[in-house]
Amino acid sequence: MTKQVYKFGGSSLSSAKRYHAVANICQQLAYGDAIVVSAAGKTTDTLVRLWSCYHNQDHKGVGEVIALLKDHQCALVSELLGDKSEVYAHFIDDINAISQRAGCAELEQAWLLAHGELWSARLLAHYLNKQGVAATHFDSRKLFVVAQNNLKHQENTARCQALKSDQLNVVTGFIASDEVGNTVTLGRNGSDYSATLLGKYINASSVTIWTDTQGVYSTDPRKVEKAVKYNKISQQQAQQLARLGNPVLHAKTLTPLKDSDIKLVVRSSYDSHSDGTQVVANEQAKAKRFLTTLASVDVFQLTHNNKDSIRELSIILQHPLQPLEVEGNTLLLVPSQFGEQVASYYLQDAVLIESNVSGVAIVSEAGSESQLLESAKALLEKQSMTLRGAWSQNGFAILLGDQLLESDTLSLLHEELITAKQELAVIVAGIGNVGEVFLSQLNDQLARLNTLLPVKLVGLLRSSTSLLNGQGIELATASANFKNNAKASSPEQIIEFIKELDYGHKVVIDITASESFSKLYPEFALHDCHIISANKYAGTAELNWYENLRRLQTEKNLLWRYNTSVGAGLPINFALKDLQNSGDKITKISGVFSGTLSWLGANYSLDKKFSDLVEQARELGFTEPDPREDLSGRDVQRKLLILARELGLSLELDDIELSAWMPNELAEGSWQDALAKRELLDTFVEELALDAQREGNTLRYVAELDTTTSPITAKVGLKAVAPSAAVATLTPGDNIFVINSVWYADNALIIQGPGAGREVTAAGVHSDLYWLCHKLSE
Structure with missing residues (x-):
């Protein structure tokens, strides 16, 4: 049975009302699925405050914070389950144990911080049972084992088989245990990390992060009114955004999904009807553009390019670091709050060249970053922003100055750099004689087509093999790429690929003489795909089938162009x-x-x-x-x-x-x-x-x-x-x-x-493609 993992953050569990909303979502899940939870609301912050008071021997503060914890959690439990419930009694026992350890000077930080997630998991599981949904809560310290700061993946995979297939499994996020059973935490955003780890361990089909945002946007929608919510982004770009400090995605969260087919979905528990954003394998999503603001950053120049040291420092800081290679030098961008730690770590091997600067990072498709950097520099100079540094690398660019970007300036950048025409994804079926000529002509015609609509080749199909890449296939090497990398594929896989394409427009160009392939046309239409065909079978199919296809295309405002099915290139x-x-x-x-x-x-x-x-x-x-x-x-x-x-x-x-x-x-x-x-x-x-x-x-x-x-x-x-x-x-x-x-x-x-003839037929197909681009650009 296919399993899925769902993670609910603290904001999704901040009140009894939010618990009820989460329970409504969980009622739609399948038994065997796992639910990973964070501590409710600001519980973790309160526990951190409690530890600070304890560490500083502020006994009065300890008592006050424990009282706050008790009031908040008791109110939650009472409202959802009543003060006579088993969960209420367990909570009182936990509070008493915390007070006792604090009084005996035996409090441990990780053990203390673990309670927020434990309380959430226990409460949600019992509340689901009250709602008639079978659920069991699991302490992830019994599922995740860490040895010498490394997760024991093989052992953890075996431990996770304990999850039940006839109930929902509510699992604590953020925490694990060492080899002797002591509590350890998984660091900042550890609950998201727990969810993707669990997804990997149980071979889930997807991991959904339920949060207070509707997905991943082109920039902060609170600052830019026209920010675009993307339906899909690639793992590669998600990792880049995380390294640059995007608040929705975190680099550690994405690590377990590397080289897997597990989808990561970001959705809003405040708007459960919204589809959110999927983070998918690189070839399943085209490259997008993003603006991420950078606030209070230090820039160090390293005297030695040492990737291992950067990786080690990232672990120490629990924060991803983005190195830049500039004219043979390695620059390291870090939040200013970590500046002293970085300087202490590198000593004389790092020179601080900029301190407490701010700006913006532009994430884009590879090859466009230099042009975007120049456009951004020109716009910011018009806004009288003094730049302290501007660099670009494969897939991103960074601009830093003395002041934070105002919303108006960010909106201007977004309008200039992000907003663009919707692209047309092209899948070519049949790359024999005519198809081969069509592809060579497409390479020549692309500049003309792109004046109407950006066109990207994403699929090549031949008989039972295909080359599919949602990010695009390089035209100049398409034939050789197909020969070397095409894989066996079924019609179902082709349909799924077309369904998942996240382009504004998509078209299948059918240059086959296959009756069976023409029977897929209704499926193409169901997934909002235009058709250009030299294939005669669909146009001469049984009348009811033909009329139903035409009706479906009309309902979905789809175009079907088939001029070359009669007379080759003649109009x-x-x-x-x-x-x-x-x-x-x-x-x-x-x-x-x-x-x-x-x-x-x-x-x-x-x-x-x-x-x-x-x-x-x-x-x-x-x-x-x-x-x-x-x-x-x-x-x-x-x-x-x-x-x-x-x-x-x-x-x-x-x-x-x-x-x-x-x-x-x-x-x-x-x-x-x-x-x-x-x-x-x-x-x-x-x-x-x-x-x-x-x-x-x-x-x-x-x-x-x-x-x-x-x-x-x-x-x-x-x-x-x-x-x-x-x-x-x-x-x-x-x-x-x-x-x-x-x-x-x-x-x-x-x-x-x-x-007849390869050249004239291929030219006729190009005429249809130009016509389609013209229509879609109107």
């Missing part, structure tokens, strides 16, 4: 839609819709064997591997149906009369079997050609749609046409579309040109 679909949008009415469409059949028709004569011509076309790559797929006319039939539905006609594929360019006897077996009976094919074509010649005509494979008849005429097959007819004068391989309408009644509108 036939666009022309039909444009005529209708202009008020015209199409009455007839006819023409040669297959480049292969166009080539065969133009090159055939009675002095040739038709089967030899087909074999020649196959060897030249003009036909499918089995030419009968072309000769059957089924492809042309599908193209005519797509155009008919473009006119709003409710036709099924079988409503279009179909005559193949071969006798029925050749349909069975393989192409080699058919070649063994090639004389049947030659005789079949020769007889039809002779009949046409007697009337002064020539054979062409023609599609015809006439909306003026009743019922509507729709047919595909060989037709004897006059040598002067437009369909008879085609360049071999070209397509031609002859359109009659109210406006083009006597003089048809003709669209003619190459109807």
